[in-house]
Amino acid sequence: MHNEFNTVIGTTLDSQYNSILDIVTAKPEETFTVSDITVCVAIRLTEINPWVLPRLEFLLTHYSPTPCFLIVDFGSQGEFKDSIENLCKINNAQYLYIDDTNIFSLSTARNIGASYIKTKFIFFTDVDCVFESNFFKKISSLTNSLSLSIATRRCIFLPVYHLTEKATNCFFDFSQRQKKDEYLERISFESISEGYGNNFMFIAPYSNVYLITKEFFELSGGYCNIFRGHGSEDFEYLIRLGIFSSNIPLPASLNKDWYGPLKESFWQSQLDYSGFRKYVEALTIPSELQGLKTFHLFHESPSKEGYWTAHNDWKRQNFNKIIDNYYPNMENIILQDYIERPKKALCIFSDKKQWGYFVPLRLYGYKLDILCSNSDNDIHNILNKIEQNYYDRIFIFNPYMKSHAKFRGIIELSRRLGVRTTVIERGGLPNSLYYADEVVYGDHDYHNIDNILSTYIPKTLAKSKALINRICSGCEFLENQESYEVTHSKLVLLRNSKCPTIFIPLQLEDDMAVTKFTDGYPSYNEFIEQIRESIFANPDIIFAIKRHPLSKNNISNLMAENVVLVDDNTNIHALMDSCKFTIVYNSGVGMLSCIQQKPTFNIGNTYYSASTTLSNRVSSVEEAIIKIKSKQYHCTTIEDAIIFTDWLINEKYSWFSANDIIRDFSDRKSHGYDNIMVELINLDGTIINTGSIRNSYPPSPRSYLNHRITIFPVKNEKVVGKKPLPKVSEKVVAKEPLPKVSEKVVAKEPLKKSRLFNKLKKDPYRFCADSKYILIRMARILFTKKS
Numbered sequence: 001m002h003n004e005f006n007t008v009i010g011t012t013l014d015s016q017y018n019s020i021l022d023i024v025t026a027k028p029e030e031t032f033t034v035s036d037i038t039v040c041v042a043i044r045l046t047e048i049n050p051w052v053l054p055r056l057e058f059l060l061t062h063y064s065p066t067p068c069f070l071i072v073d074f075g076s077q078g079e080f081k082d083s084i085e086n087l088c089k090i091n092n093a094q095y096l097y098i099d100d101t102n103i104f105s106l107s108t109a110r111n112i113g114a115s116y117i118k119t120k121f122i123f124f125t126d127v128d129c130v131f132e133s134n135f136f137k138k139i140s141s142l143t144n145s146l147s148l149s150i151a152t153r154r155c156i157f158l159p160v161y162h163l164t165e166k167a168t169n170c171f172f173d174f175s176q177r178q179k180k181d182e183y184l185e186r187i188s189f190e191s192i193s194e195g196y197g198n199n200f201m202f203i204a205p206y207s208n209v210y211l212i213t214k215e216f217f218e219l220s221g222g223y224c225n226i227f228r229g230h231g232s233e234d235f236e237y238l239i240r241l242g243i244f245s246s247n248i249p250l251p252a253s254l255n256k257d258w259y260g261p262l263k264e265s266f267w268q269s270q271l272d273y274s275g276f277r278k279y280v281e282a283l284t285i286p287s288e289l290q291g292l293k294t295f296h297l298f299h300e301s302p303s304k305e306g307y308w309t310a311h312n313d314w315k316r317q318n319f320n321k322i323i324d325n326y327y328p329n330m331e332n333i334i335l336q337d338y339i340e341r342p343k344k345a346l347c348i349f350s351d352k353k354q355w356g357y358f359v360p361l362r363l364y365g366y367k368l369d370i371l372c373s374n375s376d377n378d379i380h381n382i383l384n385k386i387e388q389n390y391y392d393r394i395f396i397f398n399p400y401m402k403s404h405a406k407f408r409g410i411i412e413l414s415r416r417l418g419v420r421t422t423v424i425e426r427g428g429l430p431n432s433l434y435y436a437d438e439v440v441y442g443d444h445d446y447h448n449i450d451n452i453l454s455t456y457i458p459k460t461l462a463k464s465k466a467l468i469n470r471i472c473s474g475c476e477f478l479e480n481q482e483s484y485e486v487t488h489s490k491l492v493l494l495r496n497s498k499c500p501t502i503f504i505p506l507q508l509e510d511d512m513a514v515t516k517f518t519d520g521y522p523s524y525n526e527f528i529e530q531i532r533e534s535i536f537a538n539p540d541i542i543f544a545i546k547r548h549p550l551s552k553n554n555i556s557n558l559m560a561e562n563v564v565l566v567d568d569n570t571n572i573h574a575l576m577d578s579c580k581f582t583i584v585y586n587s588g589v590g591m592l593s594c595i596q597q598k599p600t601f602n603i604g605n606t607y608y609s610a611s612t613t614l615s616n617r618v619s620s621v622e623e624a625i626i627k628i629k630s631k632q633y634h635c636t637t638i639e640d641a642i643i644f645t646d647w648l649i650n651e652k653y654s655w656f657s658a659n660d661i662i663r664d665f666s667d668r669k670s671h672g673y674d675n676i677m678v679e680l681i682n683l684d685g686t687i688i689n690t691g692s693i694r695n696s697y698p699p700s701p702r703s704y705l706n707h708r709i710t711i712f713p714v715k716n717e718k719v720v721g722k723k724p725l726p727k728v729s730e731k732v733v734a735k736e737p738l739p740k741v742s743e744k745v746v747a748k749e750p751l752k753k754s755r756l757f758n759k760l761k762k763d764p765y766r767f768c769a770d771s772k773y774i775l776i777r778m779a780r781i782l783f784t785k786k787s
Contacts, residue, residue: 042109069093107223153692160207208234221337229311356676446607474573487574
């Protein structure tokens with residue numbers, strides 16, 4: 001193992017990954033085939049729709065290669081039921097009967113059907129939809145290209161081309177698969193520009209036909225089962241799938257039914273990104289550009305005789321009732337869950353944008369309830385439920401936040417009554433978070449880190465090495481920072497100093513990290529005072545001090561001749577590389593310093609301190625300096641860095657993507673997130689990929705998608721014509737005349753440089769002391785001050 005650790009870390013892997021999320025969500029390569037897809041079709045056969053049976057037979061026999069089929073019979077009776085069951089048996093299709101003779105419910109049929117499917121993928125379609133005969137080979141290949149084994153929340157949505165009766169008859173007139181395929185290809189190409197009525201009744205740039213992973217269907221909560229008859233269940237569910245999986249921005253008036261394909265407004269809608277139809281169209285365009293589509297075959301729909309379209313939600317009454325539950329109050333989307341689950345969990349959070357942390361808990365069998373209000377009435381209702389053992393588990397985002405003070409009674413009661421309570425909090429690495437019994441500073445596992453490092457056997461060495469390489473490159477960080485290269489170029493003098501150089505990152509004074517779990521440790525205020533004393537007691541040491549990027553505290557009182565107060569946006573990885581040591585209270589920067597194999601010292605309670613590796617535990621800044629001067633300290637080895645990182649990846653951390661939100665308050669800033677998606681969750685020892693890696697491809701106004709459908713509307717846009725080029729005879733007048741060579745403007749810069757160079761040779765101490773640049777001023781301690 002020692003030799004394996006000594007290889008150059010990550011070199012064979014880093015080129016495969018564009019981000020930390022690419023690394024941590026990576027899995028052994030899976031190759032999917034058509035056999036990994038189950039086509040789920042819900043039907044009911046009666047005397048008024050006899051066309052269903054021959055269409056079903058065509059569905060089960062037309063495609064090559066053939067996927068798995070699940071036919072959900074929703075309440076067919078007598079000989080109709082028997083004929084469907086026999087047809088499924090002949091063609092080796094799974095048959096599932098639902099004894100429900102009420103109005104047909106596609107929602108209920110698909111929800112129940114999905115629960116019986118065992119394959120990785122579910123392909124929902126209708127018995128009256130057809131595809132090219134090799135369609136499932138094409139779409140199974142796309143699942144591999146899109147890495148759906150990792151990005152399990154990705155869906156492949158299809159547009160639907162509604163064939164006329166004439167075109168449908170022509171399709172069936174061809175007896176060979178190849179001829180049928182060629183016919184669909186030809187009319188798709190030739191008829192796209194002609195008016196509706198000849199080959200196409202209409203084309204809808206979206207449909208209820210799509211491929212979804214089994215995991216995502218379960219995570220999404222399935223179809224709303226209040227819908228019966230025709231209409232709305234598809235749009236409501238597709239909206240939720242988009243919110244859960246995509247970073248395409250939501251349109252204005254998401255709950256409005258505008259621009260239907262049979263409305264006159266459909267042809268004037270290109271620049272108006274409004275209503276739910278435009279949203280699901282935006283979700284579908286990528287698949288259509290891959291050449292994927294479904295063709296709806298013509299059939300009679302005798303609604304007057306009781307066909308299911310006679311009962312519909314075309315006025316969107318049920319649709320509005322459901323979508324109003326979570327739009328625009330998006331946190332309530334957690335409550336839209338129509339799949340049976342064995343356990344109940346309460347999710348507590350005050351920032352209503354944090355709902356994304358909780359959705360994956362459904363995959364662990366929890367039906368979720370939420371509390372994000374601090375009203376006394378809501379809290380009392382929850383307390384009564386806990387007392388009655390209503391919940392199996394409580395999940396709360398950082399219970400020690402000020403905004404969660406009113407929830408602490410809930411946590412105390414649940415723990416007293418033995419209801420398991422799980423804390424969710426951000427981890428110490430970019431994009432990391434954890435689900436644990438206590439926040440990291442109170443987690444006993446970290447206090448036993450010596451034993452863990454000595455006994456733990458790495459599970460994903462290559463992944464851990466690649467992650468360390470990625471972190472040390474300085475291209476990803478917890479807070480916004482300038483690039484590694486920019487900071488590195490600024491720190492030449494610091495990097496080449498002959499004096500010991502110590503990096504000290506400061507923290508937020510009111511943060512849980514420095515106000516809780518501090519018994520037996522110096523307080524954070526004492527730590528600040530120790531820094532001040534050590535600065536003046538050790539003029540032979542250079543201290544590079546960086547305040548927390550969210551802080552507004554004035555730290556100029558720490559300024560001295562041997563102090564560099566670095567900018568808030570300084571890249572900490574370049575800064576650590578430019579300093580010889582790191583001293584922290586208990587900042588997460590200390591863990592990064594250990595992973596970067598920099599000698600690190602902590603004064604407060606940390607989760608990365610051990611007796612012989614990682615951070616050196618000391619009682620004061622001065623003790624750390626004494627150990628530095630006497631060389632009585634340990635440094636994290638690459639072996640221990642890899643073991644610790646591997647343990648975090650496999651035993652502790654989950655991973656998420658989000659959009660940063662920086663809120664500005666009078667005394668400090670706050671770092672929040674929007675559009676949170678847990679890409680991989682690690683709960684109770686079970687790790688599940690739950691994301692879509694969507695942030696690797698953020699939507700842009702300069703994208704082709706925005707050209708096709710204006711997802712980034714520009715208000716009051718003025719069309720500015722190009723200025724004509726001047727004619728040959730016209731005189732081109734420069735705005736400012738160029739100076740003549742003889743003018744003094746040319747000579748100013750060389751004269752200035754000459755004066756500075758002479759000053760540097762004459763008195764280097766004064767040259768540095770008078771500089772406007774902090775790092776050059778800091779270099780004055782390298783020279784003798786002239787008396």
